[in-house]
Amino acid sequence: MSKQPAHKVKLGLITATVWDNDGFYSVDLSRAYKTSQGEWQSTPSFAQGDLLNVAKCAERAEIWIARQVSKDAIQRT
Structure with a gap:
C-alpha cells in the first residue's frame, strides 16, 4: 500500500x-x-x-475506484 490514501469518503463519523x-x-x-x-x-x-453511511461510503468508494480504473485504462492506450 502507498503511504498516503488515494482518496477518502466521509459521511458523518464513517470514513x-x-x-x-x-x-x-x-x-x-x-x-x-x-x-x-x-x-x-x-x-x-x-x-x-x-450501516447506511457505511453502505453509502462503500458505494462512493467503489464509484471512485471504477473511474480511476477507467482513467488508467485510457492512459495505457
Missing part, C-alpha cells in the same frame, strides 16, 4: 479510505469516536445506526 497499490485498490472502512479523555479514535466496528 472509507481508498488505497492504491499499483492499480490494485483496497478500501478500509472505519468509524470515528471520542474517548472519555476527549481524544478521537477510530474502529472497524459499526453500530446498526452506522
